[in-house]
Amino acid sequence: MPEISDFGSHDLEGLFAALFATAVDGIIVIDPKGVILLYNQACERLFGFGAGEVLGQNVKMLMAEPYRGEHDGYFANYSRSGEKRIIGIGRDVMGRRKNGSTFPMYLSVGEGGLTGQRFFVGIIHDQSQIRQEMAQREGSDRLLAQIVASSDDAIISKTLEGIITSWNASAERIFGHSAAEAIGRHISLIFRPNHLDEEDQIVAMLKAGRDVSHHETVRVHKDGRLVQVSLAVAPIHDSAGRLIGASKTARDITEKKRAEEHLMTMRNELAHVGRLSAMGQMSAAIAHELNQPLTAVANYVKAAQRLLEASASTSPHVARAREAVQKAAAQTLRAGTIIRYLRDFVEKRESRKSLENLNEVIREAVSLGMLGQTHTSVKLTLTLDPALPPAPMDKVQIQQVLLNLIRNAEEAMADTPVPQLWISAVMEGHNILVTVRDNGPGLAQEVAERLFQPFVSTKADGMGIGLKLCQSIVESHSGTIEAQDARPGVAFLIRLPFFRTDPAKELT
Amino acid sequence: MNRQDMIVYIVDDDDAVRDSLRLLLKSSGFNVQVYGGAQLFLESDIEKAGCLLLDLHMPDMSGLELLRLLRTKGWHKPVIVIGGRRDAGLDKQVLEAGAMAILSKPFDEESLFDLVRKALATENN
Numbered sequence: 001m002p003e004i005s006d007f008g009s010h011d012l013e014g015l016f017a018a019l020f021a022t023a024v025d026g027i028i029v030i031d032p033k034g035v036i037l038l039y040n041q042a043c044e045r046l047f048g049f050g051a052g053e054v055l056g057q058n059v060k061m062l063m064a065e066p067y068r069g070e071h072d073g074y075f076a077n078y079s080r081s082g083e084k085r086i087i088g089i090g091r092d093v094m095g096r097r098k099n100g101s102t103f104p105m106y107l108s109v110g111e112g113g114l115t116g117q118r119f120f121v122g123i124i125h126d127q128s129q130i131r132q133e134m135a136q137r138e139g140s141d142r143l144l145a146q147i148v149a150s151s152d153d154a155i156i157s158k159t160l161e162g163i164i165t166s167w168n169a170s171a172e173r174i175f176g177h178s179a180a181e182a183i184g185r186h187i188s189l190i191f192r193p194n195h196l197d198e199e200d201q202i203v204a205m206l207k208a209g210r211d212v213s214h215h216e217t218v219r220v221h222k223d224g225r226l227v228q229v230s231l232a233v234a235p236i237h238d239s240a241g242r243l244i245g246a247s248k249t250a251r252d253i254t255e256k257k258r259a260e261e262h263l264m265t266m267r268n269e270l271a272h273v274g275r276l277s278a279m280g281q282m283s284a285a286i287a288h289e290l291n292q293p294l295t296a297v298a299n300y301v302k303a304a305q306r307l308l309e310a311s312a313s314t315s316p317h318v319a320r321a322r323e324a325v326q327k328a329a330a331q332t333l334r335a336g337t338i339i340r341y342l343r344d345f346v347e348k349r350e351s352r353k354s355l356e357n358l359n360e361v362i363r364e365a366v367s368l369g370m371l372g373q374t375h376t377s378v379k380l381t382l383t384l385d386p387a388l389p390p391a392p393m394d395k396v397q398i399q400q401v402l403l404n405l406i407r408n409a410e411e412a413m414a415d416t417p418v419p420q421l422w423i424s425a426v427m428e429g430h431n432i433l434v435t436v437r438d439n440g441p442g443l444a445q446e447v448a449e450r451l452f453q454p455f456v457s458t459k460a461d462g463m464g465i466g467l468k469l470c471q472s473i474v475e476s477h478s479g480t481i482e483a484q485d486a487r488p489g490v491a492f493l494i495r496l497p498f499f500r501t502d503p504a505k506e507l508t
Numbered sequence: 509m510n511r512q513d514m515i516v517y518i519v520d521d522d523d524a525v526r527d528s529l530r531l532l533l534k535s536s537g538f539n540v541q542v543y544g545g546a547q548l549f550l551e552s553d554i555e556k557a558g559c560l561l562l563d564l565h566m567p568d569m570s571g572l573e574l575l576r577l578l579r580t581k582g583w584h585k586p587v588i589v590i591g592g593r594r595d596a597g598l599d600k601q602v603l604e605a606g607a608m609a610i611l612s613k614p615f616d617e618e619s620l621f622d623l624v625r626k627a628l629a630t631e632n633n
Contacts (some may be wrong), residue, residue: 299531478597
């Protein structure tokens with residue numbers, strides 16, 4: 001390898017000239033007064049001045065304020081005290097271009113003396129690119145920090161060992177610990193004491209390369225109360241791709257859980273009331289069904305009694321027949337009394353009618369009906385007349401009817417490609433007409449005719465009680481219910497009387 | 509007019525109830541004509557003097573609807589409505605629609621005969 005002493009002075013001159021000309025950084029040589037002696041091509045690109053414009057001028061023309069004004073002072077200071085502020089060190093300063101714009105540059109200055117004359121060499125590295133990148137990075141870091149800070153979810157990062165390294169404002173709110181209290185502590189700070197192994201499981205999942213998301217669990221607030229959270233945990237890797245920690249997002253779902261539990265309670269209650277109501281309605285329906293043949297029996301027996309009484313026969317057989325028929329008449333009376341008691345009992349227990357807005361009743365029934373459905377794709381069209389007057393009804397019972405019809409429709413449409421349900425409520429003369437229509441397979445004629453008879457069902461596991469109960473409920477509201485062929489599908493029409501005159505008097 | 513010249517029309521969809529009513533009234537000497545539904549009744553000759561025993565709960569057209577229809581058609585013979593259960597709201601509508609009385613099933617025959625006799629007497633005047 002050649003050494004510098006191998007070069008002749010002529011070669012050396014050429015070497016330095018090449019170095020000076022091709023250097024990417026700007027190189028300026030000044031004398032102790034600040035007069036520019038040398039100025040390379042890179043400087044021309046940086047400052048926009050040609051060499052001819054600056055050679056022999058004071059270097060401060062290339063400086064931006066405050067360096068420009070203070071430059072003479074730097075020299076004076078250095079000459080007087082020998083204190084080096086920049087020489088041999090280098091520092092960030094602002095340069096000034098020919099067009100007056102400024103740019104950040106890193107300036108390193110060396111001092112030299114050649115044949116007794118002192119001079120200074122300045123090397124100028126343009127910092128604008130890197131500054132811009134830094135500013136961008138800072139900007140996005142700041143943006144990220146703002147997002148983290150303003151998130152409604154707790155965002156926590158931690159090392160693989162479980163040591164908390166960041167803790168945002170929502171984490172403070174949700175868990176009660178301030179960032180200062182939490183950072184540096186182990187994540188078990190917010191764990192339930194008997195669930196400390198949860199962290200190991202999460203880390204194991206991360207190590208296996210799996211993300212943890214929507215993991216519902218329970219954490220502990222600083223004040224000891226439990227917080228229901230939905231967790232998402234993502235791995236943090238270093239630049240070499242090694243797993244070094246985890247970032248945890250925790251959403252407080254305590255309220256959501258409470259709402260879900262409330263809804264569940266409501267459904268259970270409705271189901272309970274519904275069962276009681278269904279039992280009552282079933283008793284009423286049975287009483288009604290038995291009443292028909294019983295009435296016929298009573299009539300027949302009394303007719304027979306009359307015919308026998310009118311007979312002039314003195315046969316002992318006729319006398320015994322008279323006695324038997326008389327006893328039969330007494331027994332039908334007794335059966336009638338039992339049924340009447342049963343019916344009175346059911347009706348008294350069930351008469352909980354109040355003035356209700358049918359639209360509201362329908363809306364509630366629909367939300368409950370759609371909630372329980374397994375067939376989530378049913379498209380519902382609700383057409384309610386906002387002008388419907390309040391009508392006297394037992395809300396729970398009417399909702400039972402609607403729920404029953406909605407669930408029947410949903411079941412009927414299980415194999416329908418685009419299942420649709422239309423529910424409407426409109427005024428129709430003396431009645432409010434409620435229609436529940438589906439686009440299922442419809443009803444076979446023989447089923448349609450016997451639809452409201454008890455123990456008729458199109459369902460394999462159906463008891464055939466539902467529609468009978470619906471009818472029984474509707475009739476106890478002085479209304480009617482019927483099924484109509486609405487190809488492709490079925491429409492159930494419920495007519496409930498609407499009392500124009502002082503409906504309050506109808507309440508019993 | 510003699511009771512024998514007057515007709516007790518019965519409209520009830522339940523075969524047994526209808527037939528037993530017919531037998532009971534006939535055994536007491538009334539003239540009876542029975543119909544299984546509102547439509548059958550409307551299509552028949554119903555202009556003879558008499559009264560109507562009308563079942564309230566029927567499919568297709570309820571007793572209340574038939575009663576309203578008859579009154580709008582100008583048919584004004586006395587009507588006794590026979591219902592399964594009592595309901596204040598429904599009873600009120602039935603009476604407002606022009607029924608003479610409401611009878612609940614099962615009923616004792618004397619109440620029935622009393623009402624029928626009263627109805628026919630109104631018709632006679």
